[in-house]
Amino acid sequence: MRVSQFSVRIIGITLLAVFLTAVSVNTLSLNEHRNLYVQKSMQNLDALSENLSESLLPFLVSEDDIPNIATTLLQLDRHDSTVFARVFDKNDQQVFFYVNPAKQTEWSDTTLQDAQFNTGFGTELVNKLLVSNKMIGDESYAVGRLLIVQDPESSLKQSANTYLKKVIPLLVFIASLVGFLAFSMQKRVLQKLNLVTSFVRKIKHSGNKLERLTIENKDEIGLLAEQINEYLDTIKNYEFKIQKQLNDLEENKQNLEKIANYDSLTGLPNRQMLHAILRSALAREQRRNADLAILYFDLDNFKHVNDTLGHDVGDQLLFQVGERVSHLIREGDMLARLGGDEFIVLLINNEQDYYPPSEVAMITAQRIADNLKKIFYISKWEVSTAASIGIAYAKQANFDTELLLRNADIAMYQAKLQRTGGFALFENAMHTRVQRRHEIASSILRAIQTKELYLAYQPKLNQQAEITGFEALLRWEHPTLGALSPVEFIEIAEKTGKITALTSFVLDNVISDLFILKAHFHSQVSVAVNLSAMDLKSDTFKQQTLALLVRHANHAPNLEFEITESAYLDNFDAVNEFVINLHLAGCKVSLDDFGTGYSSLSYLTKLDIDLLKIDRSFIHNMENGKADKNIVETIISLANNLTMSVCAEGVEQLAQFDYLKKIGCDYFQGYYFCRPVPLKTLLETYPKTGTS
Numbered sequence: 001m002r003v004s005q006f007s008v009r010i011i012g013i014t015l016l017a018v019f020l021t022a023v024s025v026n027t028l029s030l031n032e033h034r035n036l037y038v039q040k041s042m043q044n045l046d047a048l049s050e051n052l053s054e055s056l057l058p059f060l061v062s063e064d065d066i067p068n069i070a071t072t073l074l075q076l077d078r079h080d081s082t083v084f085a086r087v088f089d090k091n092d093q094q095v096f097f098y099v100n101p102a103k104q105t106e107w108s109d110t111t112l113q114d115a116q117f118n119t120g121f122g123t124e125l126v127n128k129l130l131v132s133n134k135m136i137g138d139e140s141y142a143v144g145r146l147l148i149v150q151d152p153e154s155s156l157k158q159s160a161n162t163y164l165k166k167v168i169p170l171l172v173f174i175a176s177l178v179g180f181l182a183f184s185m186q187k188r189v190l191q192k193l194n195l196v197t198s199f200v201r202k203i204k205h206s207g208n209k210l211e212r213l214t215i216e217n218k219d220e221i222g223l224l225a226e227q228i229n230e231y232l233d234t235i236k237n238y239e240f241k242i243q244k245q246l247n248d249l250e251e252n253k254q255n256l257e258k259i260a261n262y263d264s265l266t267g268l269p270n271r272q273m274l275h276a277i278l279r280s281a282l283a284r285e286q287r288r289n290a291d292l293a294i295l296y297f298d299l300d301n302f303k304h305v306n307d308t309l310g311h312d313v314g315d316q317l318l319f320q321v322g323e324r325v326s327h328l329i330r331e332g333d334m335l336a337r338l339g340g341d342e343f344i345v346l347l348i349n350n351e352q353d354y355y356p357p358s359e360v361a362m363i364t365a366q367r368i369a370d371n372l373k374k375i376f377y378i379s380k381w382e383v384s385t386a387a388s389i390g391i392a393y394a395k396q397a398n399f400d401t402e403l404l405l406r407n408a409d410i411a412m413y414q415a416k417l418q419r420t421g422g423f424a425l426f427e428n429a430m431h432t433r434v435q436r437r438h439e440i441a442s443s444i445l446r447a448i449q450t451k452e453l454y455l456a457y458q459p460k461l462n463q464q465a466e467i468t469g470f471e472a473l474l475r476w477e478h479p480t481l482g483a484l485s486p487v488e489f490i491e492i493a494e495k496t497g498k499i500t501a502l503t504s505f506v507l508d509n510v511i512s513d514l515f516i517l518k519a520h521f522h523s524q525v526s527v528a529v530n531l532s533a534m535d536l537k538s539d540t541f542k543q544q545t546l547a548l549l550v551r552h553a554n555h556a557p558n559l560e561f562e563i564t565e566s567a568y569l570d571n572f573d574a575v576n577e578f579v580i581n582l583h584l585a586g587c588k589v590s591l592d593d594f595g596t597g598y599s600s601l602s603y604l605t606k607l608d609i610d611l612l613k614i615d616r617s618f619i620h621n622m623e624n625g626k627a628d629k630n631i632v633e634t635i636i637s638l639a640n641n642l643t644m645s646v647c648a649e650g651v652e653q654l655a656q657f658d659y660l661k662k663i664g665c666d667y668f669q670g671y672y673f674c675r676p677v678p679l680k681t682l683l684e685t686y687p688k689t690g691t692s
């Protein structure tokens with residue numbers, strides 16, 4: 001065991017303490033011994049001088065009997081410490097002076113002579129000398145005085161020496177014993193302390209807090225060891241906790257990164273990650289002056305799936321689309337979900353590619369479009385969908401991330417318009433087109449309020465060229481875009497879900513104009529209102545229209561509704577039910593643009609309609625080719641057989657009118673008679689024929 005400086009110091013201090021204790025005990029006891037000795041000597045001296053003065057009395061009564069006095073005082077030789085004695089007579093004259101021969105060497109003659117000690121009677125200590133002054137005889141009859149001086153010091157020394165000789169070995173023995181015991185106890189304590197120290201040092205070096213200190217005894221060191229072990233346990237627990245917290249933190253960090261960069265539904269990179277990756281890919285391609293393509297797609301009927309089959313199915317569809325498309329792109333390309341049903345494919349330009357980037361983009365887009373048309377199996381449903389894909393190139397967007405995404409979005413929009421479930425390549429012209437469409441779409445509702453929109457009426461005539469009714473057609477005088485064609489804005493309104501608002505606007509205006517029209521022309525005058533396919537799909541619109549007809553039952557027989565064949569047949573049962581209700585309300589229904597949609601005429605027998613409107617393209621082409629002439633003739637005879645009336649649209653020439661009349665057409669509409677005009681112009685152009 002290594003004895004530390006500390007141990008040496010402790011042991012040194014202990015031994016010094018034992019030594020000092022022994023010395024002070026010894027000094028104290030010597031002092032006490034001296035006091036006792038002096039006291040005892042005083043008592044002895046007192047008794048001795050008492051005896052001697054009694055013995056001396058007879059020798060001083062009559063005459064001083066010097067020989068006897070001397071003989072008596074000789075007794076003092078036996079008392080070693082006596083230095084001298086003096087005997088005085090009644091006149092206090094010294095009669096005898098005794099000096100102890102043993103002391104004569106220590107005391108000089110003059111000192112002895114001078115030592116008178118004229119103290120009072122009694123025994124006392126004067127300058128370390130015991131002085132006894134005794135009266136000889138009693139107070140009433142004093143015959144003399146006896147003075148005895150003793151020096152106790154030498155005897156005291158002797159006695160002390162004897163005392164020390166006895167006591168010192170004992171003291172030494174006790175001190176050694178105490179010293180030994182203290183030393184061995186401390187050694188034991190220090191040994192354990194050293195154990196503790198080296199254990200702590202070891203832990204410090206190894207860092208292994210699983211080790212434990214074993215000290216069996218339950219003394220203070222044992223308790224200290226226990227405390228250290230407990231402390232180590234606590235540290236270990238903290239270490240575990242801290243480690244756990246660190247692990248949790250790391251996990252949280254990873255989760256946060258995941259949440260920040262990946263879409264939780266599909267697990268695909270999200271918009272943020274796409275932006276980051278796209279940005280660096282564009283920078284790289286720009287340095288190499290290479291192009292890069294992105295495909296932007298969404299699902300054509302996703303909202304419908306969500307609305308009819310529920311959000312869970314919608315979510316599943318998005319997930320499966322993600323899965324499916326992931327397998328259709330090359331390694332290194334990236335599929336990301338922007339949100340909703342919008343996805344982006346980033347096609348990384350690869351120098352080893354066989355096809356140039358533009359071809360790769362189109363091939364991939366076609367592959368995705370084809371595959372997304374295949375049925376998806378989601379729980380018990382067979383869900384079919386299609387994607388419209390926009391393709392845009394980095395060079396066209398000047399390697400700008402935002403612009404590239406916007407271009408692809410515009411191209412996707414274009415793909416949607418083509419309605420083929422395919423793809424479209426971005427062209428710069430699309431920008432202005434899209435902006436215009438956007439402006440139109442966003443100002444439709446405003447236009448209804450501000451009277452920018454109004455109705456034009458185009459007369460419908462019978463074979464006698466008499467006005468039987470009108471077709472109400474929308475007109476829009478846009479403040480910045482000028483006069484807009486209904487062909488353009490009706491389609492935008494249909495795409496953006498605003499068509500029913502427009503149709504309701506038309507209906508309301510027609511109903512309020514009908515009063516004037518009936519008064520000006522005649523009470524049977526009819527006004528035709530065009531219905532869009534979207535109107536016929538909206539239950540709210542249909543209910544509101546029927547309610548309106550109930551409210552304006554007086555005008556209902558004057559109202560005609562024009563439905564295109566495709567709108568009718570796309571949603572046959574629902575439209576047919578609505579048509580029946582319109583008939584019940586007293587209205588008429590015509591089939592608009594007939595001949596442009598379905599080539600088969602067999603379905604005509606199933607439709608509950610009053611009038612067929614032959615599309616103006618047939619009328620226009622009657623001159624040029626025999627075929628169209630035949631078609632028109634066939635349509636008219638078929639309609640006649642089905643007891644439907646026929647109206648020819650787009651009659652621009654007298655010859656057309658004449659010919660159509662000849663082959664049995666009932667009604668005519670076209671620029672030859674009148675262009676669509678506002679109500680005011682109509683009233684100004686045609687004289688009042690009505691009776692009311």
Ligand code: C2E
Pocket residue numbers: 458472473474485486487490503506529530531532562592593616649650651652669670671672676
């Ligand atoms: P539509 O229902 O076939 O309406 C007849 C269209 O033919 C009108 O075009 C009319 O101006 C035009 N037209 C009439 N006679 C002639 C002619 O002799 N020659 C030529 N070339 N065209 C003639 P408009 O007003 O531009 O309307 C175009 C289409 O817009 C309409 O075709 C209809 O589908 C739609 N539309 C117009 N107004 C409405 C409306 O209020 N609601 C709905 N849903 N669609 C409307």
Ligand code: CA
Pocket residue numbers: 471530562592
């Ligand atoms: Ca029409």
Ligand code: CA
Pocket residue numbers: 592593613615616649
């Ligand atoms: Ca038409």
